[in-house]
Amino acid sequence: MSIVILFITVWYLSLFAQTFFHHRYASHGAFTMSKGWERFFFIFTYITQGPHYMSPRAYAIMHRLHHAHTDTELDPHSPAFSSNLLSMMLRTRRFYCDVVEGKLQVEKRFMKNLPEWKGFDKWANSTPSRILWSVAYLTFFFIFATSWWMYLLLPVLLALGAFHGALINWFAHKYGYINFRLKNTSRNLLFIDVLMLGESYHNNHHKRPSAVNFGKRWHEIDPVYPIIRLMVWMRIIKLSKLSVAPAENIVHLHTDKH
Template structure:
């Protein structure tokens, strides 16, 4: 990944593309998308033919799912991409490490892609929009497949010097992020080691590895991909932004760490809170509030009711996309 960043940084463009980058992208897709899918099939076969998952297996799955998923939501997304709050270097490093264990790409890659997504949401150049193919049901299905899976096989790489100069200047998280592949593999192996040590059996180590590592990685991957695909096609729109098809989805709001309130997020990208109504549950924000209460985070950004109402009225009156500044290019450190 460090070499990828160097390649991207040398080009005076917002995004670069090359056979070398595409080779890395295909390799990553095989390692962290295809193999976990096959491993999940194997885990289910083992569960039905040899032994169902034990309480330890399910506990390892839940703990690793929470650590990696919330680190993507709170760390990669709200903190690193949008600067929705501030925190100390040790917390930033931990969020980087656990986020890398999700194997959704390195923190630098993920954040640069997501800042570009906000810059070009549902327009040409948005690397995983499902809405660029057409409106017939066949083309919409093609868009869903592309935004959920196939874009990862070959795509432009955002110029990290343009999109994330603030993160490149953060030595602590950059040092942690360079170990991306190491952390991703550790996220797979660690549950198996823990299960093997506790059960003193190879079968226990295998099922711990499968459920806490492989299946967990597969599930988190599908949840993150669903935010790219499904929430840009289905749900409700509290903020009806022109040519921005982000939607709120109550189901995904709950099971994707609060990320399913995607339309709210696109209207206020720098908000740490994605749920603007009492019924819009945002578990990621609950954790941020707890961390704020104990002094682990500070300067938490959240829009008040007046600002939210004003945005709705302005968008309805002007029928134009929200232009809320996001933590994008050329940010100060």
């Protein structure tokens, strides 16, 4: 039971860090926060993502490239250029490593307003850090696992961020429904998204990249949106103008495209 509780807890907390900090804040600037709160969420991300920590800076660059070059060969994670889900994940990993290591030449327009904490980010993204987290997870499983099948969850936990990304980047460009006819293959994967915290409303997101609420229709509940409104009320964050602008007035924050 402890293993299942750990899996569910890490699934949602690490996903919250990704959609709130990496995606809506770092990639699209849907809201702003002070440098102190930014560093708090760096630490929160590290604690919740652990062995699958993703650099907010690298994630933001890759995601901006995804919006600018959707469904083309320059898209870091387009299923159109991979034969299967695993090959897309490996291709995305190569893009990520090239961004982190500075091997990928990135246009200046994708480098604006990125979250920066170089020393912390370097450690959190390092091999020793990932090894320590992996040992901690393995120890937890060794102590609390009561059946062999529970160990099948361990590799998923160790690479959970990649699984989260792959679920959307593969399936939400192949299956689902659309609210907006766009010049890309983005779709809304789930009618009610309690599994991906609003991330599966991918077609909506490609229409309004900087919108703070990923839901559009009455049944499209974005579980993160009420939390964001609470943080606004608590003055932890401040919504940007783009996040609440009418759809017809939206211009992408970092590119000229949706």
